Amino acid sequence: MKLLSYEISEKPGQARFGTVVGDRIVDLTGAVDGIATLRGALEADAIGKLRDYAAKAAPGSKLAEVRFLSPIPFPEKIICVGVNYGNRNAEYKDGSDLPKYPSIFLRFPGSLVGHGEKLMRPPESEQLDYEGEIGIVIGKGGRRISEAAAESHIAGLTCVNEGTIRDWTRHGKFNVTQGKTWEKSGSIGPWMVTSDEFPGFSDVLVTTRVNGEQRQHDTTENLMFPFRALIRYISTWTALKAGDVIVTGTPIGAGIRFTPPKFLKAGDVVEVEVSGVGTLSNPVADEPA
Helix, strand or coil: CEEEEEEECCCCCCEEEEEEECCEEEECCCCCCCCCCHHHHHHCCCHHHHHHHHHHCCCCCEHHHEEECCCCCCCCCEEEEECCECCHHHHCCCCCCCCCCCEEEEECHHHEECCCCCEEECCCCCCEECCEEEEEEECCCECCCCHHHHHHHEEEEEEEECCEEHHHHHCCCCCCHHHHCCCCCEEEEEEEEEHHHCHHHCCCEEEEEECCEEEEEEEHHHECCCHHHHHHHHHHHCCECCCCEEECCCCCCCHHHCCCCCCCCCCCEEEEEECCCEEEEEEEEECCC
16 A cells, blocks of 8 residues: 655645555545544554555545655654665674674755755755665554564655755764765655565565666665664664654665765756666756755
């Protein structure tokens, strides 16, 4: 089941949520128990009820007629994982051993735009980079979740471009926050696909293309810290909530790793495809000074 948040073009500012049927949307806003947002549906454990409603409802707006929002427009937490594919550690060429624990940093909701929206390259830097990733949307919250139970806490998966302003990640000695959560530097969507469509979450592929050129391609089979391990580790130190997003890491092939680097510029189009989810596509534009 594909679940998305969106605005109808003629009613900007009025966020809605629904499910995708073909090239149209069944509007689910308020359809069951007055639930008005996808996050609210996850909090109420109402996906089954919404599925039943959608099976009988007539589709409305066309996908081409709406503005895509982040599937969860205002999650409490966006938790990002760095260096999580097996060959990514070697890409740093620093001779270090494989990590014992995942690298973690956070993003703000305003740093991620929806499908089709412009990624903004700021006037302060020419080093806007892409990172195609798989995003986990948490359905059932919890603390100290075991690996055995972890996958039952996943509501679904989405596509993420974890865009980075590279030179700003090096401003501080021990942090990357400045470069990792720049306004409208990344994207997420187009929708969330429910977890029942990913048996075991095995061999889920993520592919990144820039202007049609494939730059990244890998599978969850190569994750150093698979989904269940991430949920166990993260929930040890913070309580996960319904609607939280865990961004699970990017494969080799980000722009900074080329010689010379291939940073994004205005007019470029970045696509992140996740098997079983779809393709997140965003053009790049220069942010006005």
